[in-house]
Structure formats: C-alpha cells, structure tokens
Amino acid sequence: MRASAKVFWILGVFLLIVAVAYGYVTGSYEPMGVEPAGFPALLAVAGLAIMIAMGLTLAAKKNDVGPSDDLDAEVSQHGGVQGSFSPYSWAPLWTAIGAALCFLGIAAGWWIFAFGVIIGVYGILTWVLEFSVGQHQH
Template sequence: MRASAKIFWILGVFFLIVAVAYGFVTGRYEPMGIEPVGFPALLALAGLGFMIAMVLTLTIRHNELNSSDDSDAEIAPNAGVQGSFSPYSWAPLWAAIGAALCFLGVAAGWWIFAFGIMFAIFGILSWVLEFSVGQHQH
C-alpha cells in the first residue's frame, strides 16, 4: 500500500505541474484567456490524486504492514475470500447496458437517457437483490 500512496502523490504533483503550465500557456497565447475546460479538469485530476494519496497514507498509519509492502512476503498471507459472487448473473449486463444508454442519451438525445435509467434501475436492483430470490436465495 505504500507503493500505491507514493504513486498517487507523484500523480498529484505531476498533474498540478501540468495544470499550472497549461494555464500559463493558454493564458498567454489564447486570445480569450485561460481555456475554461482543460485547466479546471487538470486541477481536478491533481486534487483527485492528492485525495487518494492522503487516504492511502492515513490508512497506512492506522494499519499494520501489508504483504505487498514486504519484499520477502509470500502470496499466501493475502489469500482468502475476496467476495461473494453469483455465478451466471445477468444483472451486471443490464446495469452496464443502462449505463451505456445513459451516456449515449446525454450525447444523442434525452429520450435514450430515460430508457437507460430504466435498464440501470432494473440491473442495479437485480444485482443487489439477487441473493434474496431464485436459486441463490439465502
């Protein structure tokens, strides 16, 4: 986890430097001033990198070392249950179709967005409730 924190600190600094340089160049050479989309987007990327790095750094301080932090560690200490997944589940497909239609609807037409919302709600509810009904019921 220490390596991940270092990577995100580096990414945050990199995007901050790029944002300042981009703002300076567009402010100097563009006739309308600083470009209103790219500069805030780069600042947001820098902020996101710093936020993730801070969370990882604080997590490292409160938890013991992970086996990924030890160069002599084996894979076995991290073995175990990684989650509970339903085999043959169609719910992720419906949720993905809903998300794709929502993104397409924003670009092409709001009526497509409405169909995307319907597919997404069906997919997400199916995904959340799939262990409450059917053959995988508890």
C-alpha cells in the same frame, strides 16, 4: 499501502506542477488568456491524485504494514476474498444495457434515457436482491 501513497503523492505534485506551467504558458501566449478546458482539468486531476494520496497515507497510519510494503512478501500473501458471484446471473447484463441506454439517451434523445433508467434500476435491484430469492437464496 505506503508505496501506493508515495506513488500518488508524486503523481499529484507532478500534475500540479504541469497544471501551473500549462496555465502560465497558455496565459502568456494565447490571445484569449488561460485555456478554459485543459487548465481546470489538470488541476482537477492533480487534486484527485492528492486526495487519494491523503486517504492512503491516513489508512497506512491506522493499519499495520501490509504485504505490498514488505520487501520479502510473497504474492500469495496479498490475496484475499475476490467476491462472491452467483452463477448464471443475468443482472449484470440488464444493468449494462440500462447504462448503455442512458448514455445513448443523453446523446440521441431524452425518451431513450427514461427507458435506460427503468431497465438500469431493474438490473441493479435484481443484482442486489438475487441472493434473496430463487435458486441461490440464503
């Protein structure tokens, strides 16, 4: 975790320097001033990288040294539970179709968005509750 925190600190500081330089260059040489899309986007990405770095740094202080920080660690030490998925589940398909219709609805028409929300909610509820009913009930 410490290595990941260092990577994000370096990335955040680099992006902050690039954002300031980009803002200075566009402010100096563009007739309309600082470019209104790229400069805030670079600042936002730098801020996100710094927030991730702060979170990883705080987590590294609370937790013990993990396998990613140990130079003599094996790959198998970092493995863990990858998740539990029910076989033959249709819920991810319905959720993906709902999300696709929502994005299409934003571009093409709001009535498509409504159908996407309905199908997406059905898919999410099915996915969340699939271990509560049917063949894979616990």
